[in-house]
Amino acid sequence: MCITLTGCRSTPPPKPLAELTPAEQVGHADFVTNCGTCHYDRETGSLHGPSLLGVYKKPYLPSGAPANDERIRNTILHGRGNMPALAGTVSDEQISSILLYLHTL
Numbered sequence: 001m002c003i004t005l006t007g008c009r010s011t012p013p014p015k016p017l018a019e020l021t022p023a024e025q026v027g028h029a030d031f032v033t034n035c036g037t038c039h040y041d042r043e044t045g046s047l048h049g050p051s052l053l054g055v056y057k058k059p060y061l062p063s064g065a066p067a068n069d070e071r072i073r074n075t076i077l078h079g080r081g082n083m084p085a086l087a088g089t090v091s092d093e094q095i096s097s098i099l100l101y102l103h104t105l
């Protein structure tokens with residue numbers, strides 16, 4: 001049974017937005033622009049794609065691929081399933097910022 005607000009979560013909560021470093025804030029803004037229409041970041045549940053809450057706190061992505069920078073960068077660049085390839089939309093630098101932000105979730 002769940003007693004505390006965080007008691008139901010299997011992973012620790014994300015770093016609060018107010019505590020993000022300037023670099024992580026850039027990543028948050030890039031996430032909102034490029035990913036936020038399809039993915040929740042700070043709550044569970046699917047939008048168009050799976051929530052990315054705690055994505056690096058679990059060993060595997062929903063597909064079963066390992067949850068690491070290389071796999072997520074590849075997913076962003078080349079897409080997978082119903083997720084479009086974003087190689088022409090998001091720069092390598094923006095992807096690095098987004099990955100930095102995803103690590104705070």
Ligand code: HEC
Nearest residue numbers: 034035038048049061062063065072075076080081082083
């Ligand atoms: C147009 C909607 C859309 C956008 C924009 C989008 N995604 Fe996705 N994403 C999806 C869908 C749908 C899936 C599920 C794909 C599947 O496995 O069939 C997905 C899956 C994923 C996965 C899980 C991959 C796996 O191996 O299970 C990650 C990580 C991810 N997206 C990250 C991102 C990030 C980061 C961004 C922004 C740079 C982004 N996505 C932008 C729709 C989107």
